[in-house]
Amino acid sequence: MNLTVNGRTHDVESGPLATLLDVLREELGVTSPKAGCEQGGCGACTVIVDGEPQRACLTPVGALDGASVTTVEGLGAPESLSPLQQAFTHHYAAQCGFCTSGMMIAADAYLKRGGTDDREAIQEALAGHVCRCTGYVKIIDAVAAVARGDSFDLTVTAASAGMTNLGGDV
């Protein structure tokens, strides 16, 4: 069977019941999807399969013969980050980073289906994604900023740009 990952087609040698997550990470070396809970609950392994977000840990790879998979590496490149990647950088929306690729994939799918900057709608769209650093506010800030069409200055973070002197030497 073959699988196209971020535009590049691969022959897959793993057995058909191997998870897409294992194939991506162990066979193809695409490591942005994280092996978190491996039972669908944390969202860290989420990738886009033929246009829809899916949990790679729940997907038997044999069901995907000929499918197209996009991981966070496929959203942009280091020299040309996608607006969502720029927003996560500018809004400091990653702490440890473990949930970030799953969050970005879910947010990308949300925005592509016409998602707005409504914070409740963003929360609902990201409801299957757990951030153990509890950095949800900045993640939602970042997604809302892209939905609004903001542009981002990557030389500063939103926090530093908005920092005010609270009366002491800071």
Added chain:
Amino acid sequence: MTQATEVLFPTSADEAVAQFGDGSGVTVVGGGTIVMPEITYGRLAPTKALVLSRAGLDTLDVSGATVTLGAGLPVARLAELAQDVKALAQCALNVADYEIRLQATVGGNLCAGEGQDAPRGDLQGPLLALDAQARSVGADGASTEPLEEFLGRRAGRLLLDVTFEKPAASAFAAIDYAHTHEYTVLAVSGVRTASGETRLAATGLAGFGTRLRSAEAAASDPERAGAAAVADVSLGDDALASAWYRERTLPVLVRRVLGELEESA
């Protein structure tokens, strides 16, 4: 383990039935949301896996007042029934999260065994209240029977589809946590038919979903119906809630559903 497993990808419902055979030793994989973690964690080592993703069972047919849901229909697509069968669409939206609803299937939701730590089978509630008919195959051949009977003997059978009539009104109420990835603690679904019959069912119980027949008999008096519902169910303690808590919240949900049905009438 994976190399020794015979994995089949039927490309039609007929082929799925043929490959399922008498069901002996067959592990059915619908959306994978329940089976795949069992395999990953070594709790299940299938000798023969029947993966239904290409079997053409992902159908949603509405023909006049009759609705048929293929067993492979993603749970997310039940949102399309929001106008006609509100309880089913609401219940579906209450299942897990956006991505899981895209992957999980109606058949998997109905057929999965009882969960060890939390109740499963949310869709059993509205489909029991809708008095759905389940079409399946197994060792004794093909059968179409009330979902309630099917659920009692679903192990070893391959569900093909469920069919029901659109109700005049329906309602859904659930107790669940404000949490990112939630399981339903307890839920009640209700249906009012065109002839005025009221049917109620609950999920989040010990075992699978249950019709609340004592409550149905008292449906004209929501207070009495709520109290009567407790006699219809078997409640358990699990990671989400105690039987004590469920016993006290079940009457509340029954009253809410009956109240909403009354408003819809």
